Amino acid sequence: MTALPPVRGTLKADAPLAPLVWFKAGGVAQWLFEPKDADDLSDFLAMLDPDVPVMALGLGSNLIVRDGGVPGVVVRLGKPFAKVDRLDEITLSCGAGASGILVSSTARDVGIAGLEFLRSIPGTVGGFVRMNGGAYGRETADILLSCDVVLRSGEQITLLARDLHYTYRHSNLTDGAVVVSATFRGEPGEPAAIQAEMDRIATAREESQPLRSKTGGSTFKNPDGHKAWALVDEAGCRGLQLGGAQVSEKHTNFLLNTGDATSADIEALGEEVRRRVKDKSGVELEWEIQRVGLSADDANKAAVELVK
Numbered sequence: 001m002t003a004l005p006p007v008r009g010t011l012k013a014d015a016p017l018a019p020l021v022w023f024k025a026g027g028v029a030q031w032l033f034e035p036k037d038a039d040d041l042s043d044f045l046a047m048l049d050p051d052v053p054v055m056a057l058g059l060g061s062n063l064i065v066r067d068g069g070v071p072g073v074v075v076r077l078g079k080p081f082a083k084v085d086r087l088d089e090i091t092l093s094c095g096a097g098a099s100g101i102l103v104s105s106t107a108r109d110v111g112i113a114g115l116e117f118l119r120s121i122p123g124t125v126g127g128f129v130r131m132n133g134g135a136y137g138r139e140t141a142d143i144l145l146s147c148d149v150v151l152r153s154g155e156q157i158t159l160l161a162r163d164l165h166y167t168y169r170h171s172n173l174t175d176g177a178v179v180v181s182a183t184f185r186g187e188p189g190e191p192a193a194i195q196a197e198m199d200r201i202a203t204a205r206e207e208s209q210p211l212r213s214k215t216g217g218s219t220f221k222n223p224d225g226h227k228a229w230a231l232v233d234e235a236g237c238r239g240l241q242l243g244g245a246q247v248s249e250k251h252t253n254f255l256l257n258t259g260d261a262t263s264a265d266i267e268a269l270g271e272e273v274r275r276r277v278k279d280k281s282g283v284e285l286e287w288e289i290q291r292v293g294l295s296a297d298d299a300n301k302a303a304v305e306l307v308k
Contacts, residue, residue, distance in 0.1 A: 026065030046154025068299025113189025
């Protein structure tokens with residue numbers, strides 16, 4: 001990766017990722033690319049060596065960046081991708097960098113109901129689309145009409161919701177593909193009623209989740225017929241600590257960085273929780289948080305091999 005394609009946005013080497021993720025832990029991106037627009041991203045990916053890995057980064061709210069950093073290119077969609085526009089009475093066009101708060105607030109202002117749940121998800125449209133983000137009984141699959149995607153090859157395509165084959169917290173979007181925009185459809189509603197629902201969701205979230213801590217949101221997926229938090233609690237993990245990482249006392253499906261946790265601490269704590277839950281209930285929890293990059297040991301080994 002001595003020579004990278006030219007860009008019109010910004011491209012930084014060895015960019016720290018900890019400040020960009022909610023856990024405030026983890027290593028650097030080998031390259032951090034903030035494209036100026038979709039064409040800038042498309043041209044860059046088309047000319048980039050196909051063996052170089054590419055990963056999109058939103059608000060970093062549901063992500064563990066391992067301490068050895070992320071090899072390849074991390075794509076972060078900034079202000080050019082954070083716009084939300086009304087297409088008709090019940091439809092919004094949303095840039096992939098737009099936050100859930102911006103989308104739901106815009107929907108409220110123009111009288112579109114059904115998108116209030118996005119108020120409670122600390123992420124961006126791109127992440128919602130890729131992971132079928134959801135909360136409070138609704139998910140992205142309920143509101144998505146289509147999305148525009150730049151493939152790893154640089155090709156720009158439009159996919160309908162059915163093309164993503166959504167399941168719980170999963171789509172079939174390929175690795176390296178970057179969502180750049182999405183079209184959401186709601187239903188007619190009164191702004192006052194929409195605001196009331198948003199307030200209800202915000203209050204419920206404030207009361208039940210450790211919002212003022214360094215956390216990564218829901219750690220594990222809810223298994224069929226179970227609530228992840230209840231399984232974690234029943235396994236005696238409430239408040240469990242490992243290094244600087246802790247299972248939240250307030251909501252046991254949240255892991256916390258209490259101040260000086262490494263990403264290794266956080267991930268190891270999550271694995272210990274999974275082990276205890278399996279021993280107690282027989283249920284094997286699946287990670288909902290995305291874990292990316294290299295461990296510190298793997299990064300050091302790679303550096304040694306490179307020197308050789």
